[in-house]
Amino acid sequence: MSRGDVYLSEKESRRVYVMERLLEGVVTVKDASCVLGLSERQIKRLKAGVKERGIAALAHGNRGRKPKHATPKEVKEAIVGFAVGKYSGASYQHMSELMKEHDGIFVSAKTVGRILKEASIPNKHTHKASRRFNSRFAVKAEDKEQASRASPGVDSLHKIICVKSYRKASKNFKNAHRAGLISINLNYI
Incomplete structure (x- = not known):
């Protein structure tokens, strides 16, 4: 069952490289499963497919087909x-x-x-997202005069505190959010 030329994605070409090393005996099934992020059973299944059909077995079977639920x-x-x-x-x-x-x-x-x-036909019924007001950063009435100045006075700006947050993908591919408090002391004297 020859399909002609097979073009592999980066993921599939990585699988080819690891499978070649596996067939040569350089890498074990356990190591290959760790590198490719697959179970040992899947590695054995891929290895059998490569032995039977060559590297074309690593290409996805539905490649080139239109999905059944696609709009005509x-x-x-x-x-x-x-x-x-x-x-x-x-x-x-x-x-x-x-x-x-x-x-x-x-x-x-x-x-x-x-x-x-x-088809590049614009939607006439879009809604502009409303701007949300965050009361944490609201300026008090007595501080409005000082806040409106380009450079605040020495007395008003002793410390800047900000929160630095970042997302990190954990091993089970769920996003873990972490935040750290950063405080900077400013001395103008």
């Missing part, structure tokens, strides 16, 4: 046509409901939005 090209073209003509003033949700009711096209509002975004 004709439906995409109809949606774009409706957005420009028949339903030009409708929102994504209303458009999907109208197409379902009148045209027999059953697609979600999200799908309509994605298709129209791909």
Whole structure:
């Protein structure tokens, strides 16, 4: 079962390198599973596939196939046509409901939005995100005069405190949030 040329991604080419070392006996199954982040059972399955079909066994089996649940090209073209003509003033949700009711096209509002975004048709019904007010950084009434100056006086700025936060991926691929308090003393004398 030859498919012709096989082009591998970076991940798959790394698998090829490790599998070649495994078949040569340089690397053990346990080491290969650690390097590739797979279980030993999966490494053995890949090794058997490489022995049987060559490196083409490492390429994903669905490569080059369209997903079964993909929206057909004709439906995409109809949606774009409706957005420009028949339903030009409708929102994504209303458009999907109208197409379902009148045209027999059953697609979600999200799908309509994605298709129209791909076709570079702007959404007329977007909402600007509201600006949120953070009361922690609000200036008191008596400090407004001093806060409005370009450079505050020596008395008002002794210490700057900020929080530095960062995200770190842990071993089980969940994000762990950590924060550290940084304090800087400023002396203008």
